[in-house]
Amino acid sequence: IEVIARIPYQSWEVASYTLLTWFYTNEQRAIKLAKTSAFSRAAQDNETLHVVLMSQIVQRLKCESFFRHTFVPMVFAFFYFWAIYVLYLFSRRASLELNFLFESHAYEQYQEFLDTHEARLRITSFSSDFLDFYGRHVKSEYELFESIRNDELIHRNRSIRELQAHTR
Numbered sequence: 074i075e076v077i078a079r080i081p082y083q084s085w086e087v088a089s090y091t092l093l094t095w096f097y098t099n100e101q102r103a104i105k106l107a108k109t110s111a112f113s114r115a116a117q118d119n120e121t122l123h124v125v126l127m128s129q130i131v132q133r134l135k136c137e138s139f140f141r142h143t144f145v146p147m148v149f150a151f152f153y154f155w156a157i158y159v160l161y162l163f164s165r166r167a168s169l170e171l172n173f174l175f176e177s178h179a180y181e182q183y184q185e186f187l188d189t190h191e192a193r194l195r196i197t198s199f200s201s202d203f204l205d206f207y208g209r210h211v212k213s214e215y216e217l218f219e220s221i222r223n224d225e226l227i228h229r230n231r232s233i234r235e236l237q238a239h240t241r
Contacts, residue, residue: 074146074179075120075123075124075127076124076146076147076150077146077149077150077153078120078123078175078176078179079117079120079121079124079150080150080153080154080157081157081168081171081172081175082112082113082114082116082117082120083113083117083154084153084154084155084157084158084161084168085109085110085113085157085161085168086109086110086113086114086117087158088158088161088162089106089107089109089110089113090106090110091162092106092162093106093107093110109235112231112235116228116231119224119228120228122203122204122207122209123221123224125201125203126201126203126204126217126221128142129201129203130199130214157171166236169232169235169236170232170236172228172232173229173232173233173236176225176226176228176229176232177229179225179228179229180222180225180226180229183218183221183222183225184222186218187215187218187219187222191215193214194213194214194215194218195213195214195215196213197213197214197215198212198213198214199211199212199213199214199216199217204217
């Protein structure tokens, strides 16, 4: 699911550049689009962090499947990218609302996962060079999933702020 979670941000970045090409003479709109692009880049990098870390856990547990963990998400991501891209071009608000729903669901699912598996996660250590590269440090899988859950909350709240800014 984290592969797919990156898609709206990638779509928004590309759509922002497309719109910048169309509306480069409107300086205020260009500034808004550049801000969206910068936010989108940071958010997709953050979601990429989640994908890399989740793949490490899946590999460690020896439950990876090319079809389930690579092929299906990539096919879905391809179509989702273009759907979000078109949606963003014609209704930025609808695109943000959809992302708000997606990120809200992700936050709730991570919270449920933490509540259900807290004891095991707290005693399972976790380390990653990619996590270190990203500037984060956790001691356990619980802290890792807590951090990812919080990232989803940040993304959800950013979608709310973007929606509020869009309606002004």
